[in-house]
Amino acid sequence: MSSRGTSYAALKATATLESWEGLATQARQTKAGEQVLKSWEDRVEGLIPHTDAKVRYFGKDRSKPRVKIYRDQAAWCPYCQKVWLLLEEKQVDYEVEKVPMRSYGDKPREFMALVPRGLLPAMEIDGKVMTESLDIMFTIEGAFPDPDKPMFPASGPLRDRAAKLLSLERQLFGAWCSYLFRPEMPLIGGSERDFTSALQAVDSELAKNTESPFFLPYQHPTIVDMQYVSHVERAVASAMYYKGYDVRKKFAHIDEWLSAYEKLPHYMATKSDYYTHCMDIPPQYGPCFSNDNAEAVRAREDIDPQSAKLPAQWQTSVEPPTPEQLERSEEDYRIEAAMRLTENQQAVTRFCCCAAGGDVGSWARGNPTKCELADPYARPNDDYAAGVNVVLRSIATALLKGDPSPVLSIKASVEKEAKMSGRDLEVIADCICYLRDRVGSPRDLSMPAAKILRAHLAEAVRQRKGYIINGSPPQQEPANRARRPKWRLCFRLDRQTVSAKESLEHLAPKYQHDFFLTVVDPPATGSFRESPPAPFFASRVACHVADLVASRPMIAQLAGRSFEGKALASIGAECMAAGLCAAMLGAKIAFVCERSLEPHVQHNVRLFRRDTLDYTKTKTNVLAVAPCSPGRCGHLEAEVLSEKLQAPSLDMVVLTEVSFARVVGDFGGLVGNRRGEVCRVSGAGDFPRAFSRGEPL
Template identity: 35%
Template sequence: TEPTVTLYRDTAAWCPYCQKVWLVLEELRVPYMVKKVPMSCYGDKPMWFRRISPSGQIPVAEIDGRIVNESNDIIVMLLSMYQEKAPEHRELFDFDDEKAQQLLRLERQLFSAWMRWVTTPGSARQRGQFIVSLEAVERALREAAGAAEGAAPPANAPVFFLGGDNMSLVDIQFAPFLERMAASVLYYKGMQIRGGRDGGQFPWVEAWFRSMEATPSYAATRSDHFTNAHSLPPQIGGCYPDGDGPDLAPIQAEIDGSSWKLPLPAAEATSAYEPAVLGAGGVDDAAAAREAAFSLLSNHAAVVPFACRALGKKGMPPVRAEYADPNATPNENFVDYVDAALRAVAQSLLESPAAAEAGLVQGGEPAAAAEALAYLRDRVGVPRDMPHRSAQLLRAHLNHIIDALEKQA
C-alpha cells in the first residue's frame, strides 16, 4: 500500500533542511501531509511536537507510522521506498557512486567555509577560503557539462551537478545552502555570487540556479534575498560585515525594498543585486498579482489583526528573529482603518493603483494605517506566504497605498 507520509517542517519555511526533504517529496510526487511548527528563533515548540521530537529538531517525518529525524535519514528512507515507483527520476538515486560522493563532500566544504566567514567579522583569509570552495563548485558544474576550461554555459541547456536534463540528489543537497549563501554574502559581505547587471564571476553557478528555477519543485520552494538575508541571522547566531569590506548601503537598500515601487521592472529584468524572477514556465504578472490578492483576501481575518500588531504592544518574552513577534498584541482600535487600507491594496492588485487610490476613504487614521501596512510589507515571507514575483508585486502595491495614506496624514 501507499505509505502515509507526514512532514513536520517550520512554519515560516526558513529551514534549509526542511527544504531538502520538501524538494525530494515534490520530485518523487509522494502524497504527503504537512504539519508546521515554529523554529526556536521565533517561537516555542508545542508540547505535542516535543513528544514526537524531544530535542525540538526539524524536519521530522512520519513514514508508515515510523518517526524519522534528520533530513538525510528521511531522504534515504523515501528514496529506498520509492526507487521502483519513480523510474523517470533515476537521477535522484545516483548518489552512491564516487563522483556523487565527491560532490557531496564539496558541498560540506563550501558550507563550512561559508559558515566560518558569514558568522564573524571575517578576514581576507576566510573570504579567500570561501571563494576557493565556490570556484571548485563552478569548476564541477562546468566539468559535469563536459565543457572546456573558460567555456561559457550553454544558453538553452540545463546545468546540473551530475549532468543530464534533471536535478539529482546532489543538486537538492546544494540548493538550500547555495540559495542562502547568495543572499547572505551579498547582504553582509558585499560579495555577489549571482549575475546582476554585470554578468557575474560564477557563470556556471548562475546557469545552475537558472536550471533549478526552471524546475517546478524548486521554483515552489525557493525564497528571495530579503527573506533569506533576514531569516538567517537568528538561526545561526548572527551574520556580520567585514570591517574592511565594501560599502553595503546600496546593496542593503535595494534588498530591503528601495526597488519595491510601481511600476516594477519586468520579472525577467535583472536588477543590480536581486536575481530576475524567471521560475518554471515564465512569469505572468497578472496571474502573480491575482495570487497575491488571493493570499491577502483568503487570509483576511488573520492578516488585519496581524498588521495591527504594529500599533499594539510588543510581545514578551521577545524572540531572536528580527521580524517575528508571536506574542505581540494587536491594537483593535485600528482594525477598521487597516481593513479599509488592505482592501485598497487588493483593489490595486486586481484593478489598478489609480482606482485604489481614488477609492481610499478620506479621514480616519491614515498615519496608523500606513504604519500597519509597512509592518505587513516587511513580513511578507517567500515562499511561506506566496511565490517571489507575487511577493514583489504585493510589497510594491502596499508601498503605493502607504504613500497615498501618508499624503492624507
C-alpha cells in the same frame, strides 16, 4: 494620477473605494484570478506542492501515505527543503505536519513528545520516527527505490565522486558561514577570498559533468544536488544583500545549475526570494556582517521593502526573475497579490493590528536567536481595524486596476471612511509596516507578486507618514501639507559589534530591538507640496550622532551597561535626536539649545512625552530644556542642569564640534572630530570646562 500638486480637497473627493465583495468578484472573474483559485483548490487536494499543502499525491491512490514529514511552518528551514525536494523528485506521496522552528515559535507538546530534541525535519515512516535530513533522504531512497531514476549512485567511481561532492558541500557551507557571520579577517579566515575559493571548487566540479547541468551525469537532480541547493540558494541571496557579492554573475556553471533547478515547478514552490532569506537567516545562524561598498548598498536598497516605490520594480538585475516568471504579465502578479487581500481581508487586517496591540515584539525581546518578525505572542488591537481595512482596500483596488491613485489618496480615504486622523494615522502606518515587512515568498506569494505587494504597502506608509527614515538620514519623499516637516527615525541597534552571547550577558533586553521616534522640524517657509525642505533636527549629522548614542558599543561602556537613570545633556540642534534616543533608553535629558530654537525643542519634547510609544519599556519623561544665547551657555553650570533633571550630577554630554562652537562658545579645539563625540562630565563647575574629553566614536 500623482498626488504632487493636487490639492487635499481634490484628493479627498477622489477617495471613493469599492467594497471588498466587489473587489473579490472582479478578481475572480479575471483569467489570472481563475488560475489562482484553481491553484488553491489543487493545493488543498494535494495535487501541487506548496508550503500550505497538508498532503501531496502523485497518482490516483488517495490512501494514507506511508510518509509523514514534520517541517517548518514558513518553508524557511534549509534542511526541511532538502527532504521536501527529494519527495517531490521521487514523487512519493506524503503528509505534512508543520512545526515552528525554535526561532519562530514554541513547538507543540505533541511534537516534543514524539521528537524530544525538537529537531526539524523529522519523518515518520511506517510508524517509525527519525531525524537528520541526510539520513531521512537516504532512508526514503531505500524505501522507494527506482532503478531508472537513482538519487545516489549505488557503487563504483561515481559513488566515490558523489561522496567527495558531499564533503565539498560542507566546505562551501563553512566558507559561507565564515564570510557572512564573522568580521573579515584574512589571517584567520572569514574572508571573501576563502568564500570565492570554495565557490570556484564547486563551479569546477559542475563543469566536469558535460552530460547535464547537475553534479552527476543524470538528467535529474540527485541527493547531491539537493544537499547543495538549499544552502547555495541562501548563500546567493545573503552574499548579494550583505556583501554586494553576485555569485551567479561570477560563476557561470553555478548559474547554469541554478537555472536548471528553476525550471522545476516543485523547486520554485520551495524557493524563497532574497528578502525572505535575508530576514530568516540571522535568527537561524547568527547576525550577519555587511559591507558598505556601492554594490552592497545598492542591493539592500533594491531588496529592502522599506525602499520600494511605485511602480514596483520586480524585474531587477540584483534579483532577476526566471524566464518562466517573465512569461507571465505583471497584471497576473498584481491580481495574485490582490487576491491574498480580497480573499483574506479580515485575517490580514487583524494581523496588521498586532503592531498596535499587546505583547508585540515580546517573543524575541532579549533573545537574538529568536526572529523579531515572527512575533507569535502579539495580540491585535482592533481599535485601528477600520482604518487599516481602508488602507488594505485601497491597495487591493490599486492592484486590480493597475493604477496607484487609490494608494496616493489613502490619507483622504481613511479620514473619510474610517473617521480617523492625527495620531491614529501614524499608528495605522505602523500596522501597514508590520505587514509590509512580513510578506514572504513562497509562503505568501510568488517572488514577483510579493515584490509588487510590498511596493504598494511601502507607498501606503509613505503617504501616511510623510517622510520616513529607516536607519539612515532622511531622503525626500512625496509632499506633506503640514507646515512642520516630520521625520520618522528608526533606530536599529548594531548587532555586528558583539556576539549573541555577549549581547545576552551584557545588554538589557530593551537594547536589542528597533524603536521609532518622530522628530519635528521648525515650520518651513511657505508651502512644500512639491518636495520637503532639508531636514533640520533630523539632518545627516543628527542621525549619525543619534545612531552612535544608540549603538551597542556605547551602551556597553556605560555604568551598569544601561542608560536608565543616567543624567545626560544634549547640546545643540544636531544632538536633539540623540537626546530623544537616550530618553527612549531610560536617560534623563537636558536639551541645551539656542534661545531661538527653544519653542521648537519644546515642541519635540511635548510630542515625545505625549505621543511616542514606549517601545523599550524604559522611556523617561524627565526632560528639561535649557535655552541660552548663542555661544554663551558657559554660564550654565553642571549643577544647574542636574538639578533640572533631579539628579545628583551629570553623567554624560552629547555634542558635536558645530554645536559646541555655536552653543557653548569658541572651544572648537577641544572636540577634534566632526562626526560627533560623547564626553563624560566630571563634576560641578563651569559647564564647558567641567567635562573630560571622551573617546571619539
